[in-house]
């Protein structure tokens with residue numbers, strides 16, 4: 595893709611990069627002020643101890659209660675993370691043994707494959723198919739498959755699919771019946787459109803469930819590297835032991851900024867989400883106008899579209915970058931079942947997204 599983008603530049607084409615899912619919005623100003631003030635406070639310069647993380651743990655527990663009606667103990671059921679990605683890799687190390695089975699959706703966020711490999715896990719994939727709204731069919735998992743962990747993510751990257759509270763109740767019950775830990779990766783919890791509000795898997799109870807939250811998308815703080823894990827006390831304690839050998843929690847100033855972000859009124863997150871909704875509403879009609887088949891997402895910062903002309907997704911993405919300067923992610927990068935699709939990240943203003951669709955429309 596990089597080489598294709600360079601060739602497009604060489605031909606004088608401006609690049610419209612829709613391939614990377616990093617929010618281009620700024621964090622709330624009050625969050626930045628909190629961080630700036632913290633850098634002037636010498637109390638933030640030392641190693642943060644577990645006890646120093648209490649304000650962020652309290653803010654995370656209060657957020658989960660306010661937003662999802664979930665009551666957790668901030669001492670035993672919540673742990674700050676250096677981002678959800680860090681949290682997932684360490685959580686898998688903490689709760690599994692090598693050769694344990696991990697049930698992983700296909701397609702999925704690509705770092706899941708690496709986290710599974712680092713933990714030495716045996717991956718069994720769970721198909722996410724368009725005809726099932728990209729929700730897995732757990733009843734199709736053979737009885738002899740006894741996974742240590744089931745990993746889910748809704749609102750979903752890359753498909754933008756959403757799941758309701760009943761789905762999480764069923765998934766949690768399925769996991770409890772098998773002694774499987776349900777890990778729900780939830781970085782798009784607040785990136786939802788219109789009247790749609792994403793539920794938490796923790797609404798099905800914290801026992802046997804861990805949810806990973808991130809401020810990267812909800813508060814546009816991807817570079818800050820901060821999030822939190824919440825749920826099953828045994829799994830959280832195991833994660834804390836592994837992290838204790840690896841890191842010292844996020845910088846205290848970032849913890850203060852994150853705690854403030856989590857306590858802001860919900861309208862702050864809604865305003866950011868509305869920007870992505872406006873982009874969705876610009877891109878989708880423009881794609882349909884050039885003959886693309888694409889569902890309207892209710893959440894996330896992506897559009898998952900079928901590649902036209904049955905071309906394979908990598909060949910299409912390379913050709914699109916080279917000939918039109920529009921960079922998208924090939925579906926194959928997200929797993930075998932991602933083939934046939936490409937992912938558009940809604941990380942440009944509406945007029946640029948319309949321009950991207952117009953350029954793609956010129957591809958023969």
Ligand SMILES: Cc1ncc(COP(=O)(O)O)c(C=O)c1O
Nearest residue numbers: 615677678679703751808810821
């Ligand atoms: C599903 C999913 N999980 C985790 C992450 C990374 O989150 P964080 O920035 O908190 O590590 C992303 C980022 O794109 C994602 O899409």
